[in-house]
Amino acid sequence: MARRARRPEARPDEILDAALAVFSEVGFAGARVEDIAARAGLSKGAVYVYFESKELMLKALVRRLADRVVGAAEMLVQSNAQADAEQTLRSLLTFMAMQLSNPKVSAAPRLVLAEAQRFPEIAALYRDDVIGRARQLLGKLCDRGIAQGVFRAVDRDVMLRSCAGPMLAHMMLSTVFADPKNPAPPPEVIAGGIADLVLNGLRPRP
């Protein structure tokens, strides 16, 4: 066919894109390899040339997600290394909230959320490669802010939950639980509001 031997090295990524799309629609268990193949413009058998099983597609997807998402966050923090911690955290929170307002971006994290219980390996991968790194990142930022006197002392696990939690909630409320009859304010408003609240919460009191 037209596709035959055309950019064969791009195939795995194309398949993963298709898999993510299908998984997001019907869940991992409900996804048919044939549908993934069709969406990638391949035959069922061809998919198995690149991935040994449906489950390995899921794992590869999570790995790719980790590379991308955390990479972006870490880059953002590094590029703000000179700025004060408060400003950096505000940038981070608004950036994440804006990103997660895009259903295409949130598709992969939502998939992980949905399948992690069922697949402990996925959970472990995400825990180590995404949550763990996020915790490190926030922890360092926290330390910097405390040293600068702009943050109050706060436990890292509390920090993680208080920063990532609103992102998580926003992600779910923007997609799965979005109410067509009661649309939420635009992303910028939400993102700004969350950042304000969290940062105010972190500020020390006399």
Next chain:
Amino acid sequence: MARRARRPEARPDEILDAALAVFSEVGFAGARVEDIAARAGLSKGAVYVYFESKELMLKALVRRLADRVVGAAEMLVQSNAQADAEQTLRSLLTFMAMQLSNPKVSAAPRLVLAEAQRFPEIAALYRDDVIGRARQLLGKLCDRGIAQGVFRAVDRDVMLRSCAGPMLAHMMLSTVFADPKNPAPPPEVIAGGIADLVLNGLRPRP
């Protein structure tokens, strides 16, 4: 057996308990009706006397969840109607965080989180019966706090995300994404820390 003679009208609830347990372990798609039946001490066929299909079990489960969870939260808020908003919200946040630290309690919400994407009806039910009521509850509390001068003006959707988010994150980090090698601080510490941070964030500034 002994079960049969005793409380035949309790059968549906027993089946739902069994279903929740199995769904939580292997997900809705991975759950076998036969396993649910076995855990409820029944045969496969008997389950179909009470529930027409596996999917209807899931829906019934979510309905039951909504009744219980939001009921508890609303009751808590009502019983604190006299107290100041700050104290009430602190009670609510710590109560929820403590509750969700118990994997048995969080099993149902986690199930919803995992399956909502796949089943729009479930998502709608949860959105209306749980999230919607939670939003109302927080909104009223917010209004009260603003009127009392203890809360700054804050958007309801930001409030929802900022309060429910940390609970959500805590729930997932206590179960699916718990790291056996890096145990988190005890629930009281986490719950108190989150409440502190959120309430401090809500406090007005000069």
Next chain:
Amino acid sequence: MARRARRPEARPDEILDAALAVFSEVGFAGARVEDIAARAGLSKGAVYVYFESKELMLKALVRRLADRVVGAAEMLVQSNAQADAEQTLRSLLTFMAMQLSNPKVSAAPRLVLAEAQRFPEIAALYRDDVIGRARQLLGKLCDRGIAQGVFRAVDRDVMLRSCAGPMLAHMMLSTVFADPKNPAPPPEVIAGGIADLVLNGLRPRP
């Protein structure tokens, strides 16, 4: 259907009969569970109620074969315990040759011959439960004959090969390698001839 719940305890044996028929026609690998089911008058799924996998059907078949075949041989030898060894062996050889002239009887042994290489467990089962017991049987008979002075001293493994071999050859030449253009003499002639030759071979020389 008509078959539903009728003699459910006969089902495994019925399925094995069907499996043997299909395996014999197209080999184990070529056999479709659906065909076996159809021949047993069942649906594909019903077969899996009784056998976990196609391979376990094969094993059960071999076990059943062992029970039947060797049982018959041992019974024959026991019932001739009083007779002299020569006569007993003659009876055994002609009985076996006659039996194996019937393609229905030889179907199972031929199946084992065909699949043993592929399934070491099958080979081991057959080796221990059929060949091993046959070797014992022949060995004892041999000893008796030697004690009676009607047999020359002969190694047990030579004995096994010299007695079982012609049976084996006869079995294959009567079925798979039968030449429609050159039909062999009737079973009695063959059976008698083989017995004569083997027994004459066993007779001591001055």
Next chain:
Amino acid sequence: MARRARRPEARPDEILDAALAVFSEVGFAGARVEDIAARAGLSKGAVYVYFESKELMLKALVRRLADRVVGAAEMLVQSNAQADAEQTLRSLLTFMAMQLSNPKVSAAPRLVLAEAQRFPEIAALYRDDVIGRARQLLGKLCDRGIAQGVFRAVDRDVMLRSCAGPMLAHMMLSTVFADPKNPAPPPEVIAGGIADLVLNGLRPRP
């Protein structure tokens, strides 16, 4: 590779060697063309340059087997044309038994045994080109022995079964059904014992 430049006309034979090895291990149906190709040092596609299908490989293999095996036997008999029939048959039987004690030699005949039922064409080929010629060979030898007065009159089909059978049994007992815990006597002993027994059986009686 080195293989490519060297002896390109030997490719078919190399492929057949590889095919025999793989077929022997996992059976015809279980053999993957890719594995055969790999063992022959070729790619999957290249194999199809030489053989149109997997089944044709099997047929070619059987044809090659017939050429080799029967050729050897016929040659052995011819070179003993002057000797007496008894001695010739003894040579033939011990030679065959010794040969078949080698699993590499017996691989092809065992393969035929396993697959003949499934592939009537294979069976017919083997019947005509191997069994038929063996029957001829033994028949002539028989006639010579009878004429020389060293053999009793015996039916050709009985002769075939009584001579080939022990070989067959020995072949299977040396490989597929070999018992690692009860090793058989060395090949010479077995071969000699079988020849003794058969030849004694053929000897006329007063």
Next chain:
DNA sequence: AATGAATGAGCCTTCATTCAT
């Protein structure tokens, strides 16, 4: 109400074979 044998649709996976390069 309860049982559990039976059904049948469905899906993952394998692999012989093809063919563009």
Next chain:
DNA sequence: CATGAATGAAGGCTCATTCAT
């Protein structure tokens, strides 16, 4: 000749659901 990506048909097995008892 050789490669290996791609195809597509095929089949083992699972399981929600039904229903005779």
